[in-house]
Amino acid sequence: MMFSTSVKILDQSLISPPPLSSGEVRSSLPLTFFDVLWLKYSAVERLFFYQFPYSTANFLDLHLPIIKSALSVALSSFYPLAATIRRRRSDDRYEITTADSDSVPLTVSEYEGAAEDFLYISGDHSRPLEKLLTLVPRLPMSLEEQPLLAVQVTLFPNHGLCLALAVHHAACDGFSSMQFVKLWSTAAAAGLRLDELNPQLPSLVIDRTVIPDPRNLYLQMDEKAKEKIDLSGIYGGFFAATFALSAPEIAWLKERVRGRAAEQGMPSFHCSYFVIALAYSWICLLKTRRITDRDGAAHFVFAVDWRRRIQPAIPASYFGNCIGGCFVKCDAEELLATDGIFVACAAIGKAIEELGDDAHESMDGLVDRLRELAPWRPLTVAGSPKMGVYETDFGWGKPRKVEVTSTRETGAVALAESRDGEGGIEIGVILPEEDLNAFAKHFAAGRNW
DSSP: OOOOOOEEEEEEEEEOOOOOOTTOOOOOEEOOHHHHTTTTSOOEEEEEEEEOOSOHHHIIIIIHHHHHHHHHHHHHHSGGGGSEEEEOTTTOOEEEEOOTTOOEEEEEEEEOSOTTHHHHHTSSSOEEHHHHHTTSOOOOOOSSSEEOEEEEEEEETTTEEEEEEEEOTTTOOHHHHHHHHHHHHHHHHTTTOGGGSOTTSOOOBOOGGGSOOTTOHHHHHHHHTSSOOOOOOOOSOOEEEEEEEOHHHHHHHHHHHHHHHHHTTOOOOOOOHHHHHHHHHHHHHHHHHOOOOTTSEEEEEEEEEGGGTSSSOOOTTBOSOOEEEEEEEEEHHHHHSTTHHHHHHHHHHHHHHTOTTOHHHHHTTHHHHHHHHGGGOOEEEEEOGGGOGGGOOSSSOSOSEEEEOGGGGTTOEEEEEOTTSSSOEEEEEEEOHHHHHHHHHHHHHHTTO
């Protein structure tokens, strides 16, 4: 299908948090060892596609003022996203530095091709990645002065729109960024009536002292994370597609795994819907790319949210990064055999159970471990079905599609809850076209295990 890849800029604005009252200040925030790890990595790019059967003029006149005002309202709580990462002069450590001029760039554009292309671009099927990237705002990369958030809205007149964010990972992880998006969308949908905001949204916690650093991991991360680690091994043209496992399919696979464990007399292990989705993705990617280490093992690294595990506990509404890596290694031949999904689930479940509650021990040496694994291109994962990305209603209904394009930098698969709300899981994949076609075949065939 041939269509335009260009957009026409209609409006560019800088949106600031509301002015402070006399005597109030917005504190700068020091980066923790969880944050500084991500300084060299590109922004996380998340696209929200909405049905919008109205004209461009309708959006500019009626909706854009609310979007801008609601963004400012959301930034009153999430003010660090309007700030900049710099090194402190006092000790040369990085911090999110605030200033009276802090703001977030918001660009409004119009798609220059046929507006009905919206349904194609926001579909699940394979699409050239370049078609999506034109909808994504650009966030400059700099270790001297790093901005943290940029927003772009692209209109497909009378058909839909795409609201895309680029959030620098050193500012916060996906759980925190989605807290921000949900507050923004809720404020917009409520017409800025703060008394009607979702009472389930918790008060934001930005106090960085809730994360102690007894092992001085900050200095380790700052020293060893100076160079970006390339885990993707993907070059050339990219294509994006989304695959889905329905709740009944996941339940069936889960029962098959449990049954196989019982047949082998294996003790029970952690086997959630999340574990099933991870294992399924791992097997499909391994069959597609056949990359192993010198010992014939395949590797898998996925993010763990330490808010729920670390002791003492960290508030669920903590704003920042609080994720680490969980490492899994398996013999590739066992993963490629008939019972590969069972083998993968058992290995992943065991790795989760062995994590414990000592985040500092888990994070110690993390960069070295990632660097050692980089040549073997381990599968990595972005997102989580627990983030609730399809719960973001700006007043246009739930998203038709949510897409992550920044995984092209890492080779990760992007997980999200199913948009139908029935308990399934969506798996976003970005690969060269030939690999993506192979992945699709393996994904379809795996259901027959």
